[in-house]
Amino acid sequence: MSRDPRDVKEELIQIYPKKLRQKRSEQIVITEHREDGSVPEIKSNVRSSPGIITQRGCTYAGCKGVVIGPSRDILSIVHGPIGCSFYAWLTRRNQTRPATLEDQNFITYCLSTDMQEENIVFGGEKKLKAAVKEAFDLFHPKAIAIFSTCPVGLIGDDVHAVAREMKAELGINVFGFSCEGYRGVSQSAGHHIASNGVFKNVIGNNDTPHDEKFKVNMLGEYNIGGDGFVLEEILARCGIKQISTFSGNSTYETMANAHTADLNLVMCHRSINYVAEMMEKRFGIPWMKVNFIGADSSAKSLRRIADYFEDAELKARVEEVIAEEMAVVEVTRAVVKARCQGKTAMLFVGGSRAHHYQQLFTDIGIKTIAAGYEFGHRDDYEGRKVLPGLKVDADSKNIEELDVVPDPERYRARRSPEELAKFEAMTEMEFRDYVGMMPEMDKDVLVIDDLSHHETEKLLEIYKPDIFCAGIKEKFGVQKMGIPCKQLHSYDYGGPYAGFRGAINFYQDIDRMVNMKIWSYTTPPWQSKAKQPAVLAAD
Ligand code: CFM
Numbered sequence: 096m097s098r099d100p101r102d103v104k105e106e107l108i109q110i111y112p113k114k115l116r117q118k119r120s121e122q123i124v125i126t127e128h129r130e131d132g133s134v135p136e137i138k139s140n141v142r143s144s145p146g147i148i149t150q151r152g153c154t155y156a157g158c159k160g161v162v163i164g165p166s167r168d169i170l171s172i173v174h175g176p177i178g179c180s181f182y183a184w185l186t187r188r189n190q191t192r193p194a195t196l197e198d199q200n201f202i203t204y205c206l207s208t209d210m211q212e213e214n215i216v217f218g219g220e221k222k223l224k225a226a227v228k229e230a231f232d233l234f235h236p237k238a239i240a241i242f243s244t245c246p247v248g249l250i251g252d253d254v255h256a257v258a259r260e261m262k263a264e265l266g267i268n269v270f271g272f273s274c275e276g277y278r279g280v281s282q283s284a285g286h287h288i289a290s291n292g293v294f295k296n297v298i299g300n301n302d303t304p305h306d307e308k309f310k311v312n313m314l315g316e317y318n319i320g321g322d323g324f325v326l327e328e329i330l331a332r333c334g335i336k337q338i339s340t341f342s343g344n345s346t347y348e349t350m351a352n353a354h355t356a357d358l359n360l361v362m363c364h365r366s367i368n369y370v371a372e373m374m375e376k377r378f379g380i381p382w383m384k385v386n387f388i389g390a391d392s393s394a395k396s397l398r399r400i401a402d403y404f405e406d407a408e409l410k411a412r413v414e415e416v417i418a419e420e421m422a423v424v425e426v427t428r429a430v431v432k433a434r435c436q437g438k439t440a441m442l443f444v445g446g447s448r449a450h451h452y453q454q455l456f457t458d459i460g461i462k463t464i465a466a467g468y469e470f471g472h473r474d475d476y477e478g479r480k481v482l483p484g485l486k487v488d489a490d491s492k493n494i495e496e497l498d499v500v501p502d503p504e505r506y507r508a509r510r511s512p513e514e515l516a517k518f519e520a521m522t523e524m525e526f527r528d529y530v531g532m533m534p535e536m537d538k539d540v541l542v543i544d545d546l547s548h549h550e551t552e553k554l555l556e557i558y559k560p561d562i563f564c565a566g567i568k569e570k571f572g573v574q575k576m577g578i579p580c581k582q583l584h585s586y587d588y589g590g591p592y593a594g595f596r597g598a599i600n601f602y603q604d605i606d607r608m609v610n611m612k613i614w615s616y617t618t619p620p621w622q623s624k625a626k627q628p629a630v631l632a633a634d
Pocket residue numbers: 157161187282315317319363364365366444445446447448449583584585
């Protein structure tokens with residue numbers, strides 16, 4: 096349906112009071128292809144307005160759930176009321192695979208201090224110490240991470256002091272995070288807090304060297320639905336040693352050893368660009384944006400890595416792997432594309448996937464007609480070139496910016512300034528850069544930051560897309576309107592979707608969803624003339 100997106104924008108926000116309408120109007124833009132390459136400015140990473148049903152999560156979710164949680168042998172203790180722990184327990188599909196059955200794996204556990212009213216009134220530090228001690232006696236982990244929930248910040252418990260004391264007492268690494276849910280605008284603040292913590296307390300603790308020629312870390316890959324396994328396998332086949340992943344399928348020691356790599360690959364820019372930047376400053380390891388979502392983008396990313404290492408043998412091996420994989424991809428892609436060509440999708444997820452997954456849809460001829468992040472920043476939309484001009488507001492000031500200097504012993508510039516300049520000049524290579532979502536989109540498409548539930552319903556009514564991508568909070572509301580909803584956070588029960596094999600899975604799952612007739616038979620309850628079943632009265 097072709098409606099002028101400017102009119103649609105007005106329709107989405109007309110119901111709001113004036114002040115909110117003004118704010119939302121700056122958070123909704125229409126893509127343009129300008130001659131100078133610039134894209135429209137979008138307001139983002141600002142607080143959601145009260146009364147709005149947002150898709151966002153909290154700072155604690157970003158720190159504990161997203162960045163640190165997937166590491167299997169760092170024992171996570173949540174300091175707070177039990178609900179914060181219980182509702183974050185195994186709710187993200189970050190998979191892990193210990194080498195042996197005896198290896199430590201704490202992912203399935205849910206450890207909490209279970210704060211009670213008494214602890215809120217008299218303080219919870221004693222209880223936290225006891226919890227750390229008890230967890231140590233039970234599990235003997237190498238490291239314990241303590242996560243603060245809202246009340247901890249409100250009553251002023253000093254988790255860092257407890258961590259220091261317990262570290263000295265137990266002789267293992269214990270560190271705390273001031274990641275109270277309210278601390279930032281969204282989970283994005285938690286990513287930054289987690290990145291700072293892992294950088295200060297973990298990276299650099301294990302100096303074991305490696306002989307392999309091509310050594311990388313994969314940053315911002317959390318192994319949702321097994322994505323990380325697929326990437327590990329592809330890199331290994333190419334002969335590239337993956338020292339660590341932040342943090343899918345990772346262990347404490349691999350992260351502690353990350354500074355021995357020669358290149359950082361950044362999958363999810365939003366959640367972990369901080370670590371990439373800090374590692375370059377302290378250890379001299381440059382970073383490169385990659386995207387292993389989509390078959391073509393996976394091939395492009397592999398070629399970029401090979402270009403960086405400038406090794407003929409590696410380049411040849413990469414080409415071999417691409418050729419083998421693409422031959423298989425093409426078979427499914429051609430069939431699915433014929434069935435999906437011309438269909439439309441909307442993507443509203445997190446701070447990275449709303450961009451990456453557009454590629455997978457393009458692969459099979461599906462057009463993205465609206466997209467947006469829950470908590471992306473302007474650089475995720477417009478590219479890192481806007482960073483120098485970004486306003487620092489009270490919320491971003493609230494999060495510590497670490498002052499990072501070269502490590503006196505371990506800093507080793509992996510490339511000379513001239514070599515770095517050469518890579519930067521290679522236009523195809525997003526080297527220490529991220530171009531953002533908007534420059535890669537068609538023109539005249541709606542880009543909406545922090546989409547609200549009201550706007551979701553309006554968008555669906557107006558455009559009736561063939562598929563809507565979001566999360567569990569949106570899924571059933573969307574499907575009741577007769578439109579299939581793909582969860583791009585958890586992948587529903589599907590995946591992996593990364594790399595070549597993952598792309599095939601995605602094509603097949605989307606084909607099934609957009610071509611399934613059942614949705615057209617759905618009548619939303621509020622449109623149904625049939626008598627609603629009587630509510631059973633409680634005895
Ligand atoms: Fe990065 Fe993520 Fe995402 Fe994210 Fe997330 Fe996630 Fe996400 Mo859900 S780290 S920004 S905080 S790619 S949990 S694995 S799917 S919102 S788009």
